[in-house]
Amino acid sequence: MTTPDIAGTINGLFEGGLPIRLTAFDGSQAGAADSPYxxxxxxxxxxxxxxTAPGDxxxxxxxxxxDLELHGAHPGDPYPLLAQILERTDFSRPSIADIAGLVRTLGISSFNPPKPPPQEHLPAWRHKAEALRGNVAAVARWGRHSQERDAESIHHHYDVSNTFYEYVLGPSMTYTCAVFPTADATLEEAQENKYDLICRKLDxxxxxxxLDLGCGWGGMVRHAAKHYGVKALGVTLSREQATWAQEEIKRQGLDHLAEVRFSDYRDVPETGFDAVSSIGLTEHIGVSNYPAYFGFIRDRLKPxxxxxxHCITRDHNNVKGAAGAFIDRYVFPDGELIGSGTIVTAVENQGLEVQHHENFRVHYAKTLTGWNKNLVDNWDACVAEVGLPTxxxxxxxxxGSRLGFERNMIQLHHVLATRTVDGVSDYPLRHEFGA
Known part of the structure; x- marks a missing residue:
């Protein structure tokens, strides 16, 4: 058997080789020896x-x-290291001949897949397999974007720890793209500005x-109630979010105007709302469910x-898809993204008149920069709260997401629409909400 060169073997899996240093437990080295990363x-x-799972x-x-360490970058913000990899390499899947050579070099046992870390969410096919072992009702219950499966996916990501989110998100407890009024605005100023812009867009x-769908910790609900005197209802599938939000509403003395309910949006019975905001929920519902989703919103609005x-989107409308294997397994299970044109089409096909469409891609890159900084600044406390792997x-x-927004691989769009009836929209001749 050929003497293994593990670093060289891994380096060969990437087109052109890794532009950073690569070392392995057998003492082998590869990549760019002079790289700081x-x-x-x-x-x-x-x-x-x-x-056994090539790629990300x-x-x-x-x-x-x-079992792998990063050098030269803080684990709370490995952006500079990831930027080097993304800029200069693409993963190259080995051919059958290459795999045979790897087996000869490293041994067949190197291709025995270890059990995934406990932080990994079960993939969709495993859910389906479990469901099919039961009856038809079980299949329906665990189908993609069923209420039970959506609830589990939301629990996986959002019910980590409210304290952890306080460290990472900051005082606003807002886990969606901020809108920066100036380049040097703070993250908190930008989140406040985002909520106020949405309130003005909704007039x-x-x-x-x-009605605020997927309301998180209730930031939009509280802002609308406090600054605009609106009676606001928010719904979230995260019990921890709902509990935190209700406590904060009471602490601020807004419980006569604001409510956050632990509920699937599909279970909201009320209608006749003057406005509906959806800030970061559309990514979770599935592209095939857009017609039903925007039909639901239309039916909750008064004329x-x-x-x-407000939704993360792709930079094209050619195909829907998950955000990648790592994001799907560890961050947003069952999440799907598509271009903003598909969202506009779905909104219009449900009888809503689109009035304004805006891209905040660069703002999300800045938002993520702020969250990474918060994680680094509070690293020891965050590790103590949720553990090092999480x-x-x-x-x-x-x-990684910051890089995606910076390189225009993903975007963030606002789509503003009205329930126009008999040609009457009550929309002004020109936009009046400002910047």
């Missing part, structure tokens, strides 16, 4: 993760499990009723009511 594979299990998933598994006035949809997942995912 590096990856170190610590043991055989790390190698097995990489070989295998690297993430090895990293989260502690909220005292005494009106607002001439307004809807604002904290590493968050640093990796936020830094």
């Amino acid at each position: 590096g990856i170190e594979v610590l043991n055989k299990r790390g190698l097995q993760y990489i070989l 998933l295998g690297l993430a598994r090895a990293y989260v499990s502690g 909220l006035k005292p005494g009106q009723r607002l 001439q009511g307004r809807m604002l949809n 904290a590493k997942v968050w640093g990796l995912y936020m830094a």
Whole structure:
């Protein structure tokens, strides 16, 4: 058997080789020796993760499990290291001949897949397999974007720890793209500005009723109630979010105007709202469910009511898809993204008149930069709260997402629409909400 060269083997899986240092537990080295950034594979299990799930998933598994270390970048913000990899390499899947050569070099046991780290969410096919073992009712209950499966997916990501989110998100407890009024505005100023812009786009006035779908910790609900005198109802599938939000509403003395309900949006019975806001929920509902979703919103609006949809999108409308294996397994299970044109089409096909459409892509990159900084600044406390593997997942995912927004691989769009009836929209001749 050929003497193994593990670093060289892994380096060969990437087109052109890695532009950073790569070292392995057998003492081998590869990549750019003079790079300030590096990856170190610590043991055989790390190698097995990489070989049995090539690409971002295998690297993430090895990293989260502690079998791979990053050098030159803080685990709370590995952005500079990831930027080097994204700019200069693409993963190259090995051919059958290459795999045979790897087996001869490293041994067949290197291709025995280890059990995924416990932070990993079960993939969709495993849910389906479990459901099919039961009856038809079980299949319906666990089908993609069923209420039970959506509830589990939301629980996986959002019910981590309210304290952890306080460290990462800051005082606003807002986990959606901020809108920066100036380049040097703080994250808190930008989140406040985002909520106020949405309130102005919806033309909220005292005494009106607002429904906020996927309300998180209730930031939009509180802002609308406090600053616009609106009676606001928010719904979230996260019990921890709902509990935190209700306590904060009472603490601020807003419980006569604001409510956050632990509920699936599909179970909201009330209608006749003056406005509906959806800030960061559309990513979770599935592209095939857009017609039903925007039909639901239309039916909750009174005539001439307004809807604002705030959603991460792709930079094209050619195909829907998950955000990638790592994001799907560790961050947003069952999440789907598509271009903003598909959202506009779905909104219009449900009888809503689109009035304004805006892209905040660069704002999300700045928002993620702020969240990574918060994670770094509070690293020890975050690790103590949720454990090192989960904290590493968050640093990796936020830094990677920042790169996606910076490079225009993903975007963030607002779509503003009205429930126009008999040609009457109550929309002004020109937009009046300002910047």
